[in-house]
Amino acid sequence: MPLKIIRDDITKVPVDAIVNAANKTLLGGSGVDGAIHRAAGPALLEECRRLGGCPTGQAKITQGYNLPATYVIHTVGPIWQGGNSDEAEQLASCYQNSLQLAKTYDLKSMAFPLISAGAYGYPKEQALEIAISTINAFLQQNPLLVYLVLFTEEDLILSHQWLKP
Ligand code: ADP
Numbered sequence: 001m002p003l004k005i006i007r008d009d010i011t012k013v014p015v016d017a018i019v020n021a022a023n024k025t026l027l028g029g030s031g032v033d034g035a036i037h038r039a040a041g042p043a044l045l046e047e048c049r050r051l052g053g054c055p056t057g058q059a060k061i062t063q064g065y066n067l068p069a070t071y072v073i074h075t076v077g078p079i080w081q082g083g084n085s086d087e088a089e090q091l092a093s094c095y096q097n098s099l100q101l102a103k104t105y106d107l108k109s110m111a112f113p114l115i116s117a118g119a120y121g122y123p124k125e126q127a128l129e130i131a132i133s134t135i136n137a138f139l140q141q142n143p144l145l146v147y148l149v150l151f152t153e154e155d156l157i158l159s160h161q162w163l164k165p
Pocket of ligand 1: 010021022033077114117120149150151
């Protein structure tokens with residue numbers, strides 16, 4: 001099944017798991033992280049406190065609480081530092097480890113935001129390229145419905161341009 005790219009608020013997407021672009025503390029933050037915690041309710045933060053943080057490129061799973069999604073997979077993207085600090089490998093790891101967790105939990109559908117492309121400053125075109133190629137490589141081997149959820153019309157148009165042959 002090919003990756004589906006849509007424009008939406010990820011907190012509204014009814015899938016088995018949504019992915020959170022978290023920070024290493026897993027204690028909430030701005031952007032999509034804040035939106036997910038607001039929509040899930042305080043029980044999410046309580047569960048996150050017990051996880052003891054998460055290193056960059058790794059992923060941890062919690063319940064989804066008040067979200068339409070059953071689970072939240074929290075992953076920590078790299079902070080953009082110019083491109084020579086393993087950012088690309090770390091960003092690909094975020095997608096791979098999140099997909100692997102979904103497989104371990106036998107999930108059928110999941111949704112990603114564009115990790116690191118907000119406050120963490122990753123150039124959008126490059127973030128999109130890594131997201132699309134890493135997810136599609138996984139989907140060649142594994143049956144899973146995956147959405148890449150872009151928040152703005154501008155990002156959606158960028159993804160269409162990027163996808164043109
Ligand atoms: P990071 O710190 O990893 O850069 P951000 O949350 O700042 O995370 O941004 C990551 C991406 O998530 C950005 O492209 C931003 O536009 C997008 N985003 C913010 N809120 C939402 C939301 N509610 N649903 C989907 N995407 C969102």
